[in-house]
Amino acid sequence: MSVIADEDVTVHAPRDRIWPVFGDAALLAQVLPGCEHLEATGPATFQGVLATKLQFLTLRADVTATIADAQPPDQLRLELEGRPRGLAGGFRAAIPIVLSDAGAETRVHYQLDLTTSGRLATFGAPILRDSFRKQVATLVANLERLLVDPSGAA
């Protein structure tokens, strides 16, 4: 695995409203970019299909997500394992997330520790990093829409 992102983003919503989203499949499905299907398979595990735009290619992947080491409402580790449809190989990601109050907003620090195999491994870290950053930006926007205006989440 290698860390390809280590960054902060700010969500314009309080931390105690963000945290519950991580445990609710229906809410997660509303904020995860390109989420076509998501269901809880256990208290902290989910399974679904995500369509991720890699600039030139929309990649549908069967994904398993696990919330690990959760310390509400401060931190958790999101573990993802996915198999893109149509491409050989897959990916595994560990995303430690730390939330801290920043006034009425929440600062979210995250890392992306990513392992790719097969075809994804040949795309190169720059493309994957760029795509992940865009996904995070969309996730933040979706979160803000959901928490500020629940009817507007995409």
Next chain:
Amino acid sequence: MGEGARPTLDAAEAVVIGGGVVGCAVLLELAIRGIDAVLLEAESDVAEGTSKANSAIIHTGFDAKRGTIEARLLRRSAERWPTLLEDLGVPALACGALMLARSEDDAARLGDAAELARTHGVSVELVDSAWLRDAAPYVTEAAVRALHIPDEAIVDPFWLTRAYADAAIGLGARVVMRSAVSGLTVRPDGVEVRTGEGTIRAGHAFDCAGLRADDVARLAGDDTFTITPRKGEFLVSERTAGVDRIVLPIPGPLGKGMLVTPIVFGGVLLGPTAEDGSDKTDRSTTAAGRARILDSCRGLVPAVDEMAPIRSFAGLRPVSSTGDYIIRPSAAGDRLTIVAGIRSTGISASPGIAEAAVEVAASARGWASRPLRTRPTAAPQELAPHSGAIVCVCRSVSEAEVAAALAGATPVTTIDALKRRCGVGFGDCQGNQCAIDAVARLADANGMAPGAIEKGLIGSWLVTDATSGAPRVRSVETVERPPGESRDADAVVVGAGMAGIGAALALAAAGLAVVLVDRRERPGGAIGRLDPSWWTDAERAALDEVAALISDASIGWIGATTVVALDRVRDRWRVELASRRGAASIETNVVIVATGGYVMPREHSVIEGPRPSGVMTADLVGDALDHGWAPARQAVVVGSGRLAAATADGLRAAGAEVIRPAHGADGADDAGGGADDPRPDWSGAVAAGVRGGITAVRGQPRLEGVRVDGAWLDADALVLADRLQPATFLLRGLGLGDERPGIPAPVDPNGGLGLPGLWAAGTCVTPDVDHERSLVAGHTVAQAILATRSPAQRRAGLTRLSGRT
């Protein structure tokens, strides 16, 4: 679209001559305005000229000469890029650039460069050495300051050119390949464009012919400008040394100088050189050019010395006699617009150039009042749900990706066209392991004969029209054991070459449940598909034994299947498989990586000259002969071992004349190889240094000659069969492989890879083109594995073994 589906054209509102990035951008601009336009491309694909060989940068124009058309259109393009890239779905990254000052004199010039950039409206900042150490530790310590240009970007130039064309086709435009313009008449009421296919009458024509723009203009009687080719050589490295920004020196009189540029799909590009010439077809590379590139780029990024380039190529920039872009009505009449002299910023300025070129014509043609069409979009690439088999093993490109590429809007009829769309052949072996499979798929998709499939340029044939006879079937017959029957195993051996077979036999003899996986349909690997007269007695016995054990299910066999990943899951290995039958996985305690190697392609060594078809490795020859296709008529075969001799035999049997150069450094020509000597001495090793005395090739589009020890030999094929590169692609996903070619699997003395239960054996550990020690190597690693087993495990194995017998 196949050859038989070429559209018949006799009329259009506008004709665009030339399918480079500028021509395709003009086509899209016309299509957006609702103008019925057709693009004529002389070659078999778009981006076959200047657009295919350049630095692949979207340049901000920060250093453009004030007052030039180039500077104005670069700025206009910068405004359009963000939306355009998003709409067209083109791989691009705004990575930024660093112009390094490596002396105080240089540093003083940076201030001027910053001022120029700001006058163009380009955001820049001057940074000091401390900033560089922190943000770009890969640059030379000699850098005292730098100009940081954050908006410089990199792009896939093939994708961009094709996306313009695809989006235009989506709006009703037409693209016709293999339509070189042979005549052009400009009249007050229209133009006539003559090609080998016929004559097209149109209201307007755009000369976007790149290097040939002056030749096309002269067809119409316009000799007001000339185009000079400026050659630039490049090197490609998979190892990046952390380079994540474009690194460039203070520019010189011939341009920006040599750059170190990240590639959007990974790796870095080094170069280009800049050499004015007169031959518009000379894309040859030279040893001197390579040395200059490495020398210059090392001065920017010292880790260039640790990069092992996997490819070199050369491009030609069209330099106009005016020193600037030429975008204006032709002297032959205003129904022809000249779009020429797009020297080295064609990609960067293409949106602005297209807009300006169409506006030149729009008022005269009455197009200005037409409503614009909806925003252009390239058709999103769709992949089938299942990947299918792996076509390109170096890059794990799947059948699904190949199928998506073949289904695109612009026709795909050549190997290079397929490569640029899905990456087949871009990897370490440079297509030598997948080109023949690609020929078969292209022929099938287009309804063409295999002999009609070309590498890229017209005339760059790959296999002759004549077949070499029936497809060869070598090696042993086996009973297929589909993956579903082998979900669990004590050991999985990846690769059924001699090392893999040696390991599998030894482990099976100890009672382990062994599964043997190989991308070929039969076990035997590189040696197994040679004529049996080339096998040793031990190899013959091993092949027979493994066939027998597979037949009675004592060894599991999964053929025509590629292992795409190894995953450590709950203290076991999960082996991920891809095949035409679908994806599957096996869980196992032990994995032996016996993936062998691939014959070192031309690109991993220094052989000067152009890049014609006909330069290949024994891997490609073997695949062609297996299909019953002859890849040569007159071949120079390099190598002094049995692979070379057997390959030569195969070519002769397919009707080719074979030349085996007797290079002094390698000793005498290979022993034997004829029917009178079925068991030759093939123990001679290839000497290091120049490969078989080969220093250069000539000819384009197909190889015409090979220079051996200073003398030219006429040949239409150069077959390299002298050295092996270890295939360690599978290990890279575990952080164990090296992205540079030629680095073997990193094993301990017993063959262990440093992770529990993971081993490697054979030529992926000890590259040997003739696999002399592979069988023994596999057996030895198996013994090391067995020695690690507990007494209870050994007893269980013996019990299982007695149950079988």
